[in-house]
Amino acid sequence: MPSLETYKGTYLWEYIPSLAAALTFAILFLLLTIVHTHKTLKLQTWYTIPFITGGISESMGYASRAIATYHTGSLVPFLLQAIFLLLPPCLFAGTLYMVYSRIVRAVHGERFSIVSPRWCTRIFVAGDLLCLNIQSTGAGFLPKPKPKLVQIGNAIIITGLVLQVVVFTGFMWCCVLFHRKFRADVAATRRAGEIPWESVLYMLYGTSVVISIRNVFRLVEFITGHGGYLFLNEWPVYVFDGVLMLIVMLVFYIWYPPQLQLDGTESMIELSGEDRASAEDGQGK
Known part of the structure; x- marks a missing residue:
């Protein structure tokens, strides 16, 4: 029977993790990852690799x-689940x-974007990497036996x-x-395009709102601390994060x-941050 155990005299968990719920979500995410991988390989949309x-x-x-259900006193599974669930x-x-940057390029709407495609991916991905490093560093403090170190870890994650x-x-x-500027231009010029740029933007809105709700949940969770309701109960993790x-x-x-798939040269531009003109000059030589 699973039971709460201590790690160096400290309880890592406030409850016994549900084996059924954890396995169900692990399988669901694995299946979705497999179908995403298949689509990426089929369409060669390499920019979805981070996804x-x-x-x-x-x-x-x-x-x-x-x-961790049967190893509540073990550090490794506790630390792995904390890090792997914080970072996705x-x-x-x-x-x-990168999808946003590709939309702007695909419709030649660079002048309507407050951040040029050349810089968009670099700026936001750099911010993302900084968030990744900060949160992973903070997660490393969570299993420390000293309360002060746990508080420091929480503060870093927050x-x-x-x-x-x-x-x-x-x-x-x-x-x-x-969206507002480009839609106004399309209405004024009455130009039509084959690229469903607006539906892709709506997809970005939807996924961005859902991710933001999850981030706010995690923020509240760590602000209220280990004695708060969100830490003492397991169901919020699945409802406000997993789902x-x-x-x-x-x-x-x-x-x-x-x-929005670009050719090989443009894909390298997106990763390296070089502008299109530089790449085209290189091809002409």
């Missing part, structure tokens, strides 16, 4: 929770940033989550401004943006 990595992280996080939104967001909310809010505002991240993966799969 797939986030799905792998979710699956590993819930698998670690399943293992940052990885999902990395792909969303800082990372606040920054993540700020970065994501900036990204959504960037999308909204571009929401499943929705993100489902929505992205259903409204997948293959029309």
